[in-house]
Amino acid sequence: MSLNHLHYETIIRTTVPIAITVVISFLYTKKVEHHQTQLRHIARSDHLTGLYNRRKLISWLKNKEHTVSNTTGHLLFLCLGVDNFKHINDQYGHEFGDNLLRKIAVTVEQQLAAMNITNRDTVISRVAGDEFVVGVYGSLPYSLVKSISTELLKSVNKIECVNGISLSVDACVGLTARSRPFCYEQVIKEAHIAMYEAKKVSKNQMRFYSSKLAKKVKEKLNIVELLKSALVNDEFYLVFMPVYGPTGHRITGAEALIRTHNDALSTYTPDVYIPVAEEHGLIHQLDEMVIRKAFKTLKHSSLNQLDTFSLAINISSQQLKNKHFPKMANTMALEEEIDPNQIEFELTETALVDFDQTSIDIIKQTKTYGFRVALDDFGTGYTAFSQLQNFPVDTLKIDRSFTSNIDGKNIDQGKMVDVILSLAHLYNLNVVAEGVENSEQLDYLKHRHCDSYQGYYLSKPISWHEMLALINHEST
Template sequence: MRTSVPFNKYFYYIAFACFTFYAVFHSFRGNNFIASISIVNIVMISCILIQHTRDMLRPAHNNIMILLLSLTVVIACYELGTRGIIYIFPLVAGYIYYYKAKTAIISSTLLCVIALICSLKHLDYETMIRTIVPIVITVVISFLYAKKVEFHQTQLRHIAKSDYLTGLFNRRKLISWLKDKQNQIDKRNHLLVLCLGVDNFKYINDHYGHSFGDVLLQKIADNLTQQLNNIQHTYPDSVLSRVAGDEFIVCVYGHFPFSFVKAIGATLLEGVNGINQINNVSISVDACIGVTSRSMTFEYEHVIKEAHIAMYEAKKISKNKTYFYSSALAHKVKEKLKIVELLQKALLNDDFYLVFMPVYGPSGRKITGAEALIRTHNDVLSHYTPDVYIPIAEEYGLIQQIDELVIKKAFSTLKHSSLNQNSGFVLAINISSQQLQNKQFANMVYNMALEEGVQPNQIEFELTETALVDFDQTSIDIIKQTKEYGFSVALDDFGTGYTAFSQLRNFPVDTLKIDRSFTSNIDDSGVDQGKMVDVILTLAHLYNLNVVAEGVENHEQLDYLKHRHCDSYQGYYLSKPVQWDEMLALIHNETT
């Protein structure tokens, strides 16, 4: 019987009613034999319904019921002739519904032959011919229909277990395969799980189009399949699946040496790196791989998750990197999740506040602005610095909430201050690089400024130079729109990124902030220590950009920067981050 055929209680309710009617009808007609058979069917149907309500129904119960119905039809043909033959047709349909096509055609043919033989005493030759023809037609049409249904069922099963784009295993089929291995694994045979993720696939989709990306994924699938075929010569129990847009998982089961574990990542990467042209467009394709393994009982969710985690870690290190999941990585992830939970709690409870790092003008004596820095009242989260938890907030999708909170608090602080409407004072606010893909950002901050009564020309948004790695036209448009509203834009940590010098003229920014690592190299040991600062200052002035030197820690550094005509400074030598009221007091003291 088809295990996929659901139990239909209404079919049995109707059958129960019909057989009850037959039992009563034939009792009155004096045909006690038919009435008795009907009663037997009533009892059987009742038992099946009871088993169903107790969740004890088995395929054997339905098989017995169909056998009993077949016997009933045969008896009806023997007793009633043509009046019994008409019940062959619904029973043939029942065979087609419950059994596979081959079993159904054999059972139907056997039923028809036996039923016709049993009804011979009631039929003449002509009636027999007229009866056989429609029965044969019914059986043949039912068989053809059953074959068609089976064909479509096979296709549906294939679709349910295959990725629509590549034809590889999908996630459901992969999980089914892993479940089979859960009970087979032992110390001799190991499970190796590798998760491959394509680098910058979103950029490829955005730049070349989704149809181009689909062709690329198909090509990657073909190349990985070829690599897997080579692996299967030695380890036949291996599978390849596509589990997400640009993520593939390879599983290998068997007894293999550590050298194979080390080499398989490079083998799979060759299949991706070997792609250099798609639709006559030259392209370079990179990927990263995360690896985990098992030699004992495992949960399929855990191995998939571990391979994903290792893959994401590989992406952070470099392109075409293979990274192995370890207890150290597990601890690192656990620590991240702890911080994520703390961040969510801090956002919910409004546990963040701001301090301000004063920015001094050319003389190094007068405060001309400040940088808003986030801090937290949460006792546990305060053990971590913003340098630790802000990247985690970006990774886990919390950064936009934090950005909006900081901007709102900064605007509100400036609004209730004597510095509001003072065009000589600029408040700098750090924002995430993710805002460069947020097309609503410029409108959002402008509306917030209007609500708080803050002048946009007093606000400068800071982006780290590393944000420019994925800089595209959307990013440029968002920055331009932000500047059109009157805000200014600064490039923080300048000089640490590898793209800035060659692309600076393409970035619509107003200010460069020299990274503290360059400022710290300025000392009294010789002028060579400040050459990088000289280059940045020269470059910035060439593009008419304002320059702020970060990390000024001593008089020598400040004096050097003054002589090089740096525009502004900030650092502990001048002032540490302070509360807003303390900074106002510092500004007040400058004028007294």
């Protein structure tokens, strides 16, 4: 019995440690596998929404690069970007913004599931910030391609409340498609370009990438390089559109207009290259250059310090977000020995689309230095007349489209001009009528007590020296 007891004891001493080692090894292996699974999930997932991240998206696209063909399937690739997301973050905080992005992610997934899109070979990803990407591979009927972006926009628009806060959520979508082998980088680039173009049009827009759009983007990039070159080489100069006083016979001011000596850039008008400068971050440099040149021109002139003459300078709406603008303008005026009371900064009425307290504060601070502010192209529909009391401007410039309607034959054509003049006088604002092209328009405006006029009937844009000659001729 003692031998048997020793035998069992030996077996136990031998097998129990082995069993414990096996169990521990098994549990450790499982734990390692679990951690590896978690790491794989983290490596391919967006930490905020749980959707695939950019790395997984690229992996999915690479897998499709050489399989897409007319016979095996098609690729639809779209990028959805939230409109004014930075404004939402600034207003409500980043935590609120994160919760909104999570809600959009869930909304996109639910909408695609409702359309049976997720039953296909599909990827849904948040690639950066407020941008979401959807890739769909397989047999794609035209009706699906047409409806997917529309339905996604509708579903995002239906988000009305986050964290108990009511808000309106808008977005834009850019799409591209492939039916043959492709480069994944190009597909991502095309969808982004199309989305950005959609955002430039308005809210809740959709754009499909095309060769026409590609040409447009290429042309913009060319303009950007030309602008950079012209700035470095000082290839810009100013011409001046004279502004005539109440009688229409005497010059009381001028508007500075940008022009360029750069032959390639001069094939484009300022209406084309200035928006490109705004889009690509060159507008502040361009604005400062124009202001400096205008101040220098006035400085070395008999009109400097003459309180009966004012010089208007156009500035970008982006300056309404630039807290340094008022001080910068005043510093320039001091350096060039310019009286700020002679300077009027012009903003287009479209600048007031995103008008907020920051914008109001910047305009007010600009005015405290003595500068005046004008609202250009007034009456084109962006500003409610009742809001005029909230905008600290000094002058309204009637858009040329209203002036051109005055033809002397149909008195109703001038009613909009009459309304603007009445409102301006009600708010004690100066009024300049743009686009005066004939004597009938000038007479009509004079009889309705318009303050000032400019247009080709009175003078085309001319050099500073030519304008001085006109002023000297008036005084003789």
